[in-house]
Amino acid sequence: MLTIRLARGGSKKRPFYQLTVTDSRNPRDGSHIEQVGFFNPVARGQEVRLSVKEDRVAHWLSVGAQPSERVAQLLKEAAKAAA
Template identity: 85%
Template sequence: MLTIRLALGGSKKRPFYKINVTDSRNPRDGSHKEEIGFFNPIARGQEVRLSVKQDRLAHWLSVGAQPSDRVAQLLKDAAKAAA
């Protein structure tokens, strides 16, 4: 089953997450099919906090990929902020 989830990156005390499409059985930071965006939880000021390639997100959702709980919440919050 395909899952859209966060993969941890960054350095000590400065987390940075990539939004990846991967098989649900793979490890969190393991191999992935495609990177479709990123999430920076400590962004301040003019820095971008969340970026997602909407066309690729729509494609993977149409193929049957399921977002994780955290990714679903991030997308929901981003849609609310854009409206």
């Protein structure tokens, strides 16, 4: 089953997340099929907090990928910001 979820990067106490499409059986930071965006929860000032490749996310959702709960919230936030 395909999942769109967050893979953690960054350093200690400075998280940075990649939005990735992966098989749900893979580990959180394991291999992925495609990176479809990023989320920086500690962005300050002019730094970009959330970036989503909306066309690729729409493609993966159309072929049956399921977003995690947090990714679903982030996708709503990105859609709201784009509108």
